[in-house]
Amino acid sequence: MKKYIIAMLCLFCVFPANATTVVATVNGKVITDADITARTKLMSYQGKISTDNRRVALQNIIDDAVKLNYASNFGVNIPDKDVDAEIKRMNLPELSTNEKNIARDAVRAGIAWQVVVAKTVLPMVDVTDADIAAERAELARDRGLPLNVTLVRLVDVPESVRAKLSSPKNCDDAMRMAENFGGAPQKITAKQYELSPDVRDAIAELPKLTWSKPVNSSVFLVCDTTKTDEYKNLDKIIKQNAEYKQAMFMADQQLKQLRRRAMIVIKDERYKL
Helix, strand or coil: CHHHHHHHHHHHHHCCCCCCCEEEEECCEEEEHHHHHHHHHHHHHCCCCCCCHHHHHHHHHHHHHHHHHHHHCCCCCCCHHHHHHHHHHHCCCCCCHHHHHHHHHHHHHHHHHHHHHHHHHHHHCCCCHHHHHHHHHHHHHHCCCCEEEEEEEECCCCHHHHCCCCCCCCHHHHHHHHHHCCCCCEEEEEEHHHCCHHHHHHHCCCCCCCECCCECCEEEEEEEEEECHHHHHHHHHHHHHHHHHHHHHHHHHHHHHHHHHCCEEECCHHHCC
16 A cells, blocks of 8 residues: 555656646747746736737747747847846836746847848838838828928818819918808918827828818818928938838748748647647
8 A cells, every 4th residue: 555655656756737738849849838828928018918818829939939940040149138138128027937038038039030130131122102102191190290281171161162162372372262161261280290180181191282071071271381300310211111011021921931841849739720
Protein backbone atom coordinates (compact mmCIF):
# COMPACT_ATOMS: atom_id res chain seq x y z
CA MET A 1 0.00 0.00 0.00
CA LYS A 2 2.82 2.41 0.93
CA LYS A 3 4.61 1.57 -2.31
CA TYR A 4 1.42 2.40 -4.24
CA ILE A 5 1.06 5.78 -2.48
CA ILE A 6 4.73 6.63 -3.14
CA ALA A 7 4.32 5.70 -6.78
CA MET A 8 1.28 7.94 -7.13
CA LEU A 9 3.12 10.83 -5.46
CA CYS A 10 6.00 10.39 -7.88
CA LEU A 11 3.54 10.37 -10.77
CA PHE A 12 2.18 13.76 -9.67
CA CYS A 13 5.76 15.04 -9.40
CA VAL A 14 6.42 14.14 -13.02
CA PHE A 15 2.98 15.27 -14.30
CA PRO A 16 1.78 18.08 -12.00
CA ALA A 17 -1.88 19.05 -12.15
CA ASN A 18 -1.00 22.58 -13.27
CA ALA A 19 1.39 21.51 -16.02
CA THR A 20 1.74 24.08 -18.80
CA THR A 21 -0.15 23.02 -21.91
CA VAL A 22 1.62 23.32 -25.24
CA VAL A 23 -0.87 24.95 -27.61
CA ALA A 24 1.26 25.35 -30.72
CA THR A 25 4.75 25.54 -32.15
CA VAL A 26 6.06 27.92 -34.80
CA ASN A 27 9.38 27.05 -36.44
CA GLY A 28 10.05 24.87 -33.40
CA LYS A 29 9.28 27.60 -30.86
CA VAL A 30 6.81 26.39 -28.23
CA ILE A 31 3.74 28.46 -27.41
CA THR A 32 1.98 27.52 -24.18
CA ASP A 33 -1.43 28.20 -22.74
CA ALA A 34 0.26 30.45 -20.18
CA ASP A 35 1.85 32.45 -23.01
CA ILE A 36 -1.58 33.06 -24.53
CA THR A 37 -2.97 34.16 -21.17
CA ALA A 38 -0.06 36.59 -20.79
CA ARG A 39 -0.61 37.96 -24.28
CA THR A 40 -4.35 38.50 -23.68
CA LYS A 41 -3.44 40.53 -20.59
CA LEU A 42 -1.01 42.61 -22.62
CA MET A 43 -3.74 43.19 -25.22
CA SER A 44 -6.17 44.34 -22.53
CA TYR A 45 -3.57 46.74 -21.10
CA GLN A 46 -3.26 48.22 -24.59
CA GLY A 47 -7.05 48.53 -24.94
CA LYS A 48 -7.21 45.83 -27.62
CA ILE A 49 -10.26 43.76 -26.77
CA SER A 50 -11.64 41.13 -29.12
CA THR A 51 -14.57 38.73 -28.90
CA ASP A 52 -12.02 35.97 -29.57
CA ASN A 53 -9.12 37.24 -27.47
CA ARG A 54 -7.24 33.97 -26.99
CA ARG A 55 -7.25 33.04 -30.67
CA VAL A 56 -6.12 36.59 -31.55
CA ALA A 57 -3.42 36.38 -28.88
CA LEU A 58 -2.12 33.11 -30.35
CA GLN A 59 -2.01 34.64 -33.83
CA ASN A 60 -0.10 37.64 -32.44
CA ILE A 61 2.48 35.38 -30.78
CA ILE A 62 2.88 33.41 -34.01
CA ASP A 63 3.33 36.66 -35.94
CA ASP A 64 5.96 37.83 -33.45
CA ALA A 65 7.98 34.66 -34.03
CA VAL A 66 7.59 34.90 -37.81
CA LYS A 67 8.64 38.56 -37.84
CA LEU A 68 11.70 37.98 -35.66
CA ASN A 69 12.75 34.97 -37.72
CA TYR A 70 12.46 36.97 -40.94
CA ALA A 71 14.23 40.00 -39.45
CA SER A 72 17.20 37.80 -38.53
CA ASN A 73 17.80 37.22 -42.25
CA PHE A 74 18.67 40.91 -42.53
CA GLY A 75 20.84 41.01 -39.43
CA VAL A 76 18.23 43.02 -37.54
CA ASN A 77 18.84 42.67 -33.82
CA ILE A 78 16.95 45.07 -31.56
CA PRO A 79 19.00 46.01 -28.45
CA ASP A 80 17.48 45.29 -25.04
CA LYS A 81 17.72 48.98 -24.14
CA ASP A 82 15.38 49.88 -27.02
CA VAL A 83 12.91 47.20 -25.98
CA ASP A 84 13.04 48.30 -22.33
CA ALA A 85 12.55 51.95 -23.31
CA GLU A 86 9.45 51.11 -25.34
CA ILE A 87 7.97 48.98 -22.55
CA LYS A 88 8.59 51.82 -20.09
CA ARG A 89 6.86 54.22 -22.47
CA MET A 90 3.83 51.88 -22.58
CA ASN A 91 3.44 52.42 -18.81
CA LEU A 92 2.24 48.88 -18.15
CA PRO A 93 1.24 47.71 -14.66
CA GLU A 94 3.35 45.23 -12.70
CA LEU A 95 3.92 42.14 -14.84
CA SER A 96 4.77 38.55 -13.94
CA THR A 97 7.98 37.07 -15.35
CA ASN A 98 6.14 35.32 -18.17
CA GLU A 99 4.10 38.43 -18.97
CA LYS A 100 7.33 40.46 -19.15
CA ASN A 101 8.84 37.93 -21.55
CA ILE A 102 5.77 37.99 -23.77
CA ALA A 103 5.69 41.80 -23.72
CA ARG A 104 9.38 41.97 -24.61
CA ASP A 105 8.90 39.55 -27.51
CA ALA A 106 5.96 41.59 -28.79
CA VAL A 107 7.85 44.88 -28.60
CA ARG A 108 11.04 43.42 -30.09
CA ALA A 109 9.09 41.89 -32.98
CA GLY A 110 7.22 45.14 -33.59
CA ILE A 111 10.39 47.24 -33.76
CA ALA A 112 12.21 44.63 -35.87
CA TRP A 113 9.33 44.49 -38.33
CA GLN A 114 9.36 48.28 -38.70
CA VAL A 115 13.09 48.15 -39.47
CA VAL A 116 12.59 45.38 -42.05
CA VAL A 117 9.69 47.23 -43.69
CA ALA A 118 11.79 50.40 -43.88
CA LYS A 119 14.65 48.46 -45.48
CA THR A 120 12.78 46.19 -47.86
CA VAL A 121 9.28 47.52 -48.52
CA LEU A 122 9.40 51.30 -48.26
CA PRO A 123 12.01 51.69 -51.05
CA MET A 124 9.56 49.96 -53.43
CA VAL A 125 6.67 52.29 -52.60
CA ASP A 126 5.75 54.74 -55.34
CA VAL A 127 2.77 56.91 -54.44
CA THR A 128 0.88 58.74 -57.18
CA ASP A 129 -0.65 62.19 -57.19
CA ALA A 130 -4.02 60.47 -56.75
CA ASP A 131 -2.74 58.70 -53.60
CA ILE A 132 -1.55 62.01 -52.15
CA ALA A 133 -4.82 63.74 -53.04
CA ALA A 134 -6.78 60.94 -51.35
CA GLU A 135 -4.62 61.23 -48.23
CA ARG A 136 -5.09 65.00 -48.18
CA ALA A 137 -8.87 64.62 -48.55
CA GLU A 138 -8.95 62.04 -45.74
CA LEU A 139 -6.96 64.33 -43.46
CA ALA A 140 -9.23 67.27 -44.28
CA ARG A 141 -12.32 65.16 -43.66
CA ASP A 142 -11.19 63.37 -40.49
CA ARG A 143 -9.05 65.94 -38.68
CA GLY A 144 -8.98 69.05 -40.81
CA LEU A 145 -6.03 70.73 -42.50
CA PRO A 146 -4.09 73.57 -40.83
CA LEU A 147 -5.67 76.12 -43.17
CA ASN A 148 -7.48 79.35 -42.40
CA VAL A 149 -10.83 78.86 -44.10
CA THR A 150 -13.33 81.61 -44.86
CA LEU A 151 -16.74 80.20 -45.70
CA VAL A 152 -20.39 81.12 -46.00
CA ARG A 153 -23.03 79.02 -44.28
CA LEU A 154 -26.68 79.22 -45.20
CA VAL A 155 -28.98 77.54 -42.66
CA ASP A 156 -32.40 75.91 -43.26
CA VAL A 157 -32.25 76.18 -47.03
CA PRO A 158 -35.36 74.90 -48.89
CA GLU A 159 -34.64 72.67 -51.87
CA SER A 160 -36.31 75.20 -54.18
CA VAL A 161 -33.84 77.87 -53.04
CA ARG A 162 -30.78 75.62 -53.11
CA ALA A 163 -31.47 74.75 -56.75
CA LYS A 164 -31.25 78.47 -57.64
CA LEU A 165 -27.89 79.09 -55.95
CA SER A 166 -25.31 79.75 -58.66
CA SER A 167 -21.54 80.14 -58.43
CA PRO A 168 -20.74 83.62 -57.05
CA LYS A 169 -17.82 85.81 -58.09
CA ASN A 170 -16.55 86.17 -54.53
CA CYS A 171 -17.61 85.86 -50.90
CA ASP A 172 -19.51 89.17 -50.82
CA ASP A 173 -21.40 88.10 -53.93
CA ALA A 174 -22.32 84.83 -52.19
CA MET A 175 -23.62 86.74 -49.15
CA ARG A 176 -25.77 89.02 -51.34
CA MET A 177 -27.10 86.05 -53.30
CA ALA A 178 -28.15 84.25 -50.14
CA GLU A 179 -29.77 87.41 -48.73
CA ASN A 180 -31.69 87.98 -51.99
CA PHE A 181 -33.26 84.56 -51.57
CA GLY A 182 -34.41 85.54 -48.10
CA GLY A 183 -31.68 83.73 -46.19
CA ALA A 184 -29.49 84.85 -43.29
CA PRO A 185 -25.99 83.75 -44.34
CA GLN A 186 -23.17 83.39 -41.83
CA LYS A 187 -19.58 84.26 -42.73
CA ILE A 188 -17.07 82.20 -40.77
CA THR A 189 -13.26 82.28 -40.66
CA ALA A 190 -11.52 79.50 -38.74
CA LYS A 191 -8.80 76.88 -39.00
CA GLN A 192 -10.21 73.90 -40.82
CA TYR A 193 -9.35 71.47 -38.01
CA GLU A 194 -11.36 73.66 -35.61
CA LEU A 195 -14.55 73.21 -37.64
CA SER A 196 -17.09 70.58 -36.64
CA PRO A 197 -16.85 67.18 -38.37
CA ASP A 198 -20.03 67.73 -40.40
CA VAL A 199 -18.68 71.02 -41.79
CA ARG A 200 -15.29 69.45 -42.57
CA ASP A 201 -17.07 66.65 -44.42
CA ALA A 202 -19.04 69.18 -46.44
CA ILE A 203 -16.03 71.23 -47.55
CA ALA A 204 -13.25 68.59 -47.65
CA GLU A 205 -13.24 68.23 -51.44
CA LEU A 206 -15.40 71.24 -52.28
CA PRO A 207 -13.98 73.59 -54.95
CA LYS A 208 -13.83 77.26 -53.98
CA LEU A 209 -16.93 79.38 -54.67
CA THR A 210 -19.09 76.29 -55.11
CA TRP A 211 -22.13 75.59 -52.96
CA SER A 212 -22.08 72.26 -51.15
CA LYS A 213 -24.79 69.63 -51.07
CA PRO A 214 -27.20 70.01 -48.13
CA VAL A 215 -25.81 69.00 -44.74
CA ASN A 216 -28.52 68.96 -42.07
CA SER A 217 -30.48 71.56 -44.10
CA SER A 218 -27.41 73.80 -44.43
CA VAL A 219 -25.24 74.56 -47.43
CA PHE A 220 -21.66 75.84 -47.42
CA LEU A 221 -19.43 77.76 -49.76
CA VAL A 222 -15.67 78.16 -49.34
CA CYS A 223 -14.65 81.71 -50.18
CA ASP A 224 -10.92 81.42 -49.60
CA THR A 225 -8.21 79.45 -47.82
CA THR A 226 -4.81 80.62 -46.60
CA LYS A 227 -1.94 78.52 -45.32
CA THR A 228 -0.97 78.76 -41.64
CA ASP A 229 2.56 78.36 -40.32
CA GLU A 230 1.66 74.75 -39.49
CA TYR A 231 1.04 74.14 -43.19
CA LYS A 232 4.70 74.55 -44.18
CA ASN A 233 5.64 70.86 -43.89
CA LEU A 234 2.17 69.48 -44.59
CA ASP A 235 2.87 68.36 -48.16
CA LYS A 236 5.84 66.34 -46.93
CA ILE A 237 3.82 64.83 -44.06
CA ILE A 238 0.91 63.93 -46.34
CA LYS A 239 3.26 62.20 -48.80
CA GLN A 240 4.92 60.30 -45.94
CA ASN A 241 1.51 59.20 -44.66
CA ALA A 242 0.51 57.97 -48.12
CA GLU A 243 3.81 56.10 -48.47
CA TYR A 244 3.43 54.60 -44.99
CA LYS A 245 -0.10 53.32 -45.72
CA GLN A 246 1.00 51.72 -48.97
CA ALA A 247 4.06 50.20 -47.27
CA MET A 248 1.94 48.77 -44.46
CA PHE A 249 -0.44 47.19 -46.98
CA MET A 250 2.48 45.61 -48.84
CA ALA A 251 4.06 44.48 -45.55
CA ASP A 252 0.79 42.84 -44.47
CA GLN A 253 0.71 40.87 -47.72
CA GLN A 254 4.30 39.83 -47.15
CA LEU A 255 3.53 38.72 -43.60
CA LYS A 256 0.71 36.50 -44.90
CA GLN A 257 3.20 34.80 -47.23
CA LEU A 258 5.70 34.33 -44.41
CA ARG A 259 2.98 32.73 -42.26
CA ARG A 260 2.20 30.25 -45.03
CA ARG A 261 5.87 29.28 -45.29
CA ALA A 262 6.40 28.98 -41.54
CA MET A 263 6.25 25.62 -39.79
CA ILE A 264 3.16 26.22 -37.65
CA VAL A 265 1.65 23.31 -35.75
CA ILE A 266 -1.52 23.81 -33.70
CA LYS A 267 -1.65 21.13 -31.01
CA ASP A 268 -4.73 22.28 -29.11
CA GLU A 269 -8.04 21.48 -30.79
CA ARG A 270 -9.61 24.66 -29.37
CA TYR A 271 -7.40 26.79 -31.62
CA LYS A 272 -7.74 24.84 -34.84
CA LEU A 273 -9.84 26.40 -37.57
